[in-house]
Amino acid sequence: MEIKLYNSLTNQIEPFHPIKEGEVSCYVCGPTVYNYVHFGNMRPVVVFDVLRRLFIELGYKVTFISNFTDIDDKIIKQAKLEGISEKEIAKKYIAAFEEDRENVHALKPDYQPRVTETMDLIIDFIDQLVKKGFAYVIDGDVYFRVNKIDDYGCLSKMKKEDLLVGARIDENSKKESPLDFALWKKTDDGIKFDSPWSEGRPGWHSECVVMINSLIPDGHIDIHGGGFDLKFPHHENEIAQEEALKGHKIANYWMHNGFINIDNVKMSKSLGNVKQAKDLINHYGGNVVRYILVNSYYRTPVNFSDELALSAAKELDKLEQTYNKLAVQLQLADQSIDDYSGELDVESFLKALCDDLNTPNALTEVYRVIKESNVALRAKPMDLDLIKVKYFSLKKMFNILGLEFNNVILTEDDKLLYSKYLEARTNKDFVAADEYRKTLIEKKIL
Numbered sequence: 001m002e003i004k005l006y007n008s009l010t011n012q013i014e015p016f017h018p019i020k021e022g023e024v025s026c027y028v029c030g031p032t033v034y035n036y037v038h039f040g041n042m043r044p045v046v047v048f049d050v051l052r053r054l055f056i057e058l059g060y061k062v063t064f065i066s067n068f069t070d071i072d073d074k075i076i077k078q079a080k081l082e083g084i085s086e087k088e089i090a091k092k093y094i095a096a097f098e099e100d101r102e103n104v105h106a107l108k109p110d111y112q113p114r115v116t117e118t119m120d121l122i123i124d125f126i127d128q129l130v131k132k133g134f135a136y137v138i139d140g141d142v143y144f145r146v147n148k149i150d151d152y153g154c155l156s157k158m159k160k161e162d163l164l165v166g167a168r169i170d171e172n173s174k175k176e177s178p179l180d181f182a183l184w185k186k187t188d189d190g191i192k193f194d195s196p197w198s199e200g201r202p203g204w205h206s207e208c209v210v211m212i213n214s215l216i217p218d219g220h221i222d223i224h225g226g227g228f229d230l231k232f233p234h235h236e237n238e239i240a241q242e243e244a245l246k247g248h249k250i251a252n253y254w255m256h257n258g259f260i261n262i263d264n265v266k267m268s269k270s271l272g273n274v275k276q277a278k279d280l281i282n283h284y285g286g287n288v289v290r291y292i293l294v295n296s297y298y299r300t301p302v303n304f305s306d307e308l309a310l311s312a313a314k315e316l317d318k319l320e321q322t323y324n325k326l327a328v329q330l331q332l333a334d335q336s337i338d339d340y341s342g343e344l345d346v347e348s349f350l351k352a353l354c355d356d357l358n359t360p361n362a363l364t365e366v367y368r369v370i371k372e373s374n375v376a377l378r379a380k381p382m383d384l385d386l387i388k389v390k391y392f393s394l395k396k397m398f399n400i401l402g403l404e405f406n407n408v409i410l411t412e413d414d415k416l417l418y419s420k421y422l423e424a425r426t427n428k429d430f431v432a433a434d435e436y437r438k439t440l441i442e443k444k445i446l
Helices: 039-057 073-082 086-103 119-131 160-166 204-215 228-246 277-284 286-294 306-332 347-354 359-378 384-401 412-426 430-442
Strands: 004-007 012-015 023-028 061-066 135-138 141-144 181-186 200-202 221-227 251-257 260-262 302-304
Touching: 004 251, 023 039, 023 204, 039 061, 039 086, 039 221, 039 251, 039 260, 039 277, 039 286, 039 347, 039 384, 061 204, 073 086, 086 277, 119 135, 119 141, 119 181, 119 200, 119 204, 119 228, 141 228, 181 204, 181 228, 200 204, 204 228, 221 228, 228 251, 277 286, 277 306, 286 302, 286 306, 286 359, 302 306, 306 359, 306 384, 306 412, 347 359, 347 384, 359 384, 412 430
Parallel strands: 023 061, 023 221, 221 251, 260 302
Antiparallel strands: 004 012, 135 141, 141 181, 181 200
């Protein structure tokens, strides 16, 4: 089945062709770990987790990388605020992020590189840029020469001359051009490292490039992902550095997810409407948070509200009820709810996801199967083979979307209780049947 993806580099939907047949390499920018992550940080986690699951389902071998930025001015500031070291701050908030990631059911990345663990490679990378004339040193700081890259702006579609017009002119700047960006910053504040130029820290834009090069041959990957806000300058500057040393744009496909709005207003610290992911997960549950994110097309904004979350919870309850009814009927017939090798009703679902990860259309297919399942459950006599197809189709769909439901697992006593309930109804012993029914409902069997 052919996958088509919207490529931010070309601004069009393109058929996906991997660098290596049957394999996919994907890098997604991870969080800067100075505090608990907000709801917006969960969007790329969920979006690219669904994409990863889709590739796996289609038989690709996937290498999935997402980093932690564990050196940053914000980390230093938070360390001072909490009275602990930068290392302890990073450790604390990495653990918190990992808990959030698990709670929204995202698979653990194959690699999770950290800046502190890649420092020698970052310094060597910057040194190569200096030696080749793509970077220059002034008073212990190192800057990248943007003018050396002819197609700078290829991702953001911004022209250098337009950027220069809009650039702030700092009379005290040591840079050759206002467009040049820092690769290394000399500092006396907070954590710092030795380099050929000074004691300091790397600039943010070099970190991801080096991590990709450290894990993928020649640093050339299939997909680079992240939030839309990273498109410029972060991803643009990544491309510039890779072009300077390797002559390619890091990834063949660049994918960017949309923003999060809160009650129709963009989420931002300045407006004070930032929602921490852990708070939403604790209040509504990881399934609700994930459903909200997959219920919107990944390139459009998500408009979160309490009403939306409550509505999502109700929808998930409907899905779970039907899913469990199918599972119960299979178990009552002594059929497996774990293993099945027959045909599934998932082709339209997969086609929707293969069309630029259109999760809303994929959910439409889920609801179609749910509706057909409810019809099958009411049929007399019940078609057990159809029940089986619908159950395992939903199981496959939920797995790819990352929605998790707890199946009702019947014991032999549960099956006996159900038999007694049917027998009481047949014998018109309605008092006993009502008692059995009450217990079966409590056990979610009915």
